[in-house]
Amino acid sequence: MIHIDNSFNRSSSIFLVLFLMCGLLSSQELKIITYNLRLDVASDLDNRWDKRKDFLIGQLKFYGPSVFGTQEGFKHQLEAVKDGMPGYEYIGKGREDGEEKGEFSAIFYDTQVLDLLSANTFWLSENPNKPSLGWDASYNRVCTYGMFELKEEGTKFFVFNTHFDHQGELARKESARLIADQISKLNTENLPVILMGDFNLEPDNETIAFLNTIFHDAHLLAGEEAFGPIGTYNGFDFNQAVNRRIDYLFLSKKGITLQKYAILSDSKDMRYPSDHFPVFALLSF
Secondary structure (H helix, E strand, O other): OOOOOHHHHHHHHHHHHHHHHHHHHHHOOEEEEEEEOOOOOHHHHHHOHHHHHHHHHHHHHHHOOOEEEEEOOOHHHHHHHHHHOOOEEEEOOOOOOOOOOOOOEEEEEEOOOEEEEEEEEEEOOOOOOOOOOOOOOOOOOEEEEEEEEEOOOOOEEEEEEEEOOOOOHHHHHHHHHHHHHHHHHHOOOOOOEEEEEEOOOOOOOHHHHHHHOOEEEHHHHHHHHOEOOOOOEOOOOOOOOOOOOOEEEEEEOOOOEEEEEEEOOOOEOOEOOOOEOOEEEEEEO
8 A cells, every 4th residue: 555645745836836836927027118218300311210110019019028128209109009019008298289299208108017007298398287398409309107006916016207408408307307306296105116218328428327216227237148239329321339328217216126228229121110229227126
């Protein structure tokens, strides 16, 4: 007769359950991307939107981010991305009228993975609650944010997406301080925060240094494990090295673990899908 040790079976069952639970927890990771789409303008000729949108949307579908922020996109560009990516919705407002006119700093999210709890857009100006031009900026600039919850885990977090002015030095400085203040006011539960966007500033700038006192720059956090080129702005020039890093993923210093980071330099037929490279990160909370 074979004697069965029930205590061994119970221990094995407990181990199996713990193993499966660990596997489920480790699978709950969040892919994020920030991507300046490049606005739709006829002067781009062979690089205009209608010639590159299919590859750009295909690129996003391949990486499958749970959340991605876009800059410069007009309403019809955002609708094209949404149509090409079933299951995604987006939040944001046109920077010119607070509705649909002008460029957006939109946030897309996978509705199968995330629930949107709250959202809004504010202007980078002395009058952030209405369409307005700030300080010495050349154009109206905005920041869109959303509070999200992971469906399976129940983890809540904020995403802020922005696009700083390309000329106004004071505007960029004050925009960073305004966003920091808004995050402080909104984040009453001390949730993890992701700040992303095109900041039109290189890493040695004092405004980036200020943001680094509050957040981790994911590129620096990744260190030698950062994959891809150094820069993010390619200017559609396929024959030049890309060294200017002006697109960032900033992570709050507590509550977020960076698993992977990359600047994505995908191309097709010696053309890029945008004049900026998207920045990718794999996170866990």
